[in-house]
Amino acid sequence: MCDYSKMAEAYKIKMVESISLIPKEERERRIVEAGYNQFALRAEDIFIDLLTDSGTGAMSDKQWSALMLGDESYAGSRSFYRLEEAVKGVVGYRYFVPTHQGRGAENVLFPLLIKEGQYVINNMHFDTTKAHVELKGGRAVNMVIQEAYDTQLEHPFKGNVDIEEMERFILEKGRENIAFIMITITCNSAGGQPVSMDNIREVRRVADRYNLKVVFDSARFAENAYFIKRREDEFKDREISSIIREMFSYGDALTMSAKKDAIVNMGGMIAIREDEKLYTQVRAMVVPMEGFPTYGGLSGRDMDAMAVGLVESTDEAYLSTRIGQIEYLADKLIEAGIPIQRPVGGHAVFVDARRFLPHVPFNQFPAQALCVELYREAGVRGVEIGSFLLGRDPDSGQQLESPLELLRLTIPRRVYTNSHMDVVAAALINIYKRRQEIGGYEIVSEPEVLRHFTARLKPVKDR
Numbered sequence: 001m002c003d004y005s006k007m008a009e010a011y012k013i014k015m016v017e018s019i020s021l022i023p024k025e026e027r028e029r030r031i032v033e034a035g036y037n038q039f040a041l042r043a044e045d046i047f048i049d050l051l052t053d054s055g056t057g058a059m060s061d062k063q064w065s066a067l068m069l070g071d072e073s074y075a076g077s078r079s080f081y082r083l084e085e086a087v088k089g090v091v092g093y094r095y096f097v098p099t100h101q102g103r104g105a106e107n108v109l110f111p112l113l114i115k116e117g118q119y120v121i122n123n124m125h126f127d128t129t130k131a132h133v134e135l136k137g138g139r140a141v142n143m144v145i146q147e148a149y150d151t152q153l154e155h156p157f158k159g160n161v162d163i164e165e166m167e168r169f170i171l172e173k174g175r176e177n178i179a180f181i182m183i184t185i186t187c188n189s190a191g192g193q194p195v196s197m198d199n200i201r202e203v204r205r206v207a208d209r210y211n212l213k214v215v216f217d218s219a220r221f222a223e224n225a226y227f228i229k230r231r232e233d234e235f236k237d238r239e240i241s242s243i244i245r246e247m248f249s250y251g252d253a254l255t256m257s258a259k260k261d262a263i264v265n266m267g268g269m270i271a272i273r274e275d276e277k278l279y280t281q282v283r284a285m286v287v288p289m290e291g292f293p294t295y296g297g298l299s300g301r302d303m304d305a306m307a308v309g310l311v312e313s314t315d316e317a318y319l320s321t322r323i324g325q326i327e328y329l330a331d332k333l334i335e336a337g338i339p340i341q342r343p344v345g346g347h348a349v350f351v352d353a354r355r356f357l358p359h360v361p362f363n364q365f366p367a368q369a370l371c372v373e374l375y376r377e378a379g380v381r382g383v384e385i386g387s388f389l390l391g392r393d394p395d396s397g398q399q400l401e402s403p404l405e406l407l408r409l410t411i412p413r414r415v416y417t418n419s420h421m422d423v424v425a426a427a428l429i430n431i432y433k434r435r436q437e438i439g440g441y442e443i444v445s446e447p448e449v450l451r452h453f454t455a456r457l458k459p460v461k462d463r
């Protein structure tokens, strides 16, 4: 049987932005000028930009028209109340405050929940989340299941929390030394891998046993719900919106970057299920950090676009198009024998650069080498998630070895067509054919913190 509705995108294009591929010699010049660091490239020199899915999505006609309804009143704007209604409908929590983006939410909420020296348990901390835990005196620990670290092992929910490990950790450190448990949906750092409802329920059970709070890091909540529907039998006939509400019902609060699933270019929030005391504290703290609680660093029009985007993100036809596009690219690469994180996750394809370039050692950054090569080949920008990102041991200064060396090809929402995915696949396949010729890189200069954004590199000569 042929399901025509699933053969094409669930939208058509109303506005376009020109892109072009600059000549090969020019790409070569640009990447040398950039110190072989894709963060230093200019967007205009890029053909297909797969750096991130954050804030890069295409808003719908309904979102653009909602912008025009923005009410820019300082306090109590109509836009705020429209967003509040959308949040209550989609998330199901009683309280919420907008923030300018996800890290703004972390900055406001975490000091209220973390005491000096306490641990925050997470399946896998996103980098700004880890930074905010540590800035507030906390200690960030990752407890994703071991399967997440083997790219070739098929598992439907590689973002799951290792429940036994978590309980053992709580008993060992003592309940009073745990600030809260965080569940990142989908698990960004493990490759956009989903967390099952079963696992979320187990986390809640353990949290209740030790009287701990559960907080969702919920940037890709809708994609997670879509995977639950597809991969967890109990949910195959449930509406996406109902799966989302059940997921969140097991949490006490959430932080959200609305730049991902909520498809806005800027925005975020904190939502709280029912703890009025915590909400009162959040409302007080958000004022000096983000803004008055009815705007939290956002314009009225931003809140209106977010209200519409939140609801659109739960549309199953859209989610099927979205995840379908990631799978389309992944299938082409798998067919060509290119090693990627499997099964493919929600927002990106992760190429296993250690298997792609086995002759390049970790301290010559194989995924960064592949990233540079992909730009040279076809003007495509991906991003390294490996030892170059991980950095050095703060005590010894030695380069650390990342458990995975990945090139992330992050797909913006509703932006590129499958023809663009064909370009990316063809380029990688051509690189794969000549992979023996590709060498590693060494660092020429680097700042002390978050070096991957500004460090300069050069090719290692003697191979």
Ligand SMILES: *Cc1c(COP(=O)(O)O)cnc(C)c1O
Pocket: 054, 101, 102, 103, 104, 126, 128, 129, 184, 188, 217, 218, 219, 256, 257, 258, 259, 260, 267, 268
């Ligand atoms: C993007 C992201 C954040 C931070 O959100 P920003 O909007 O970029 O500040 C936090 N957690 C996860 C899982 C994310 O993907």
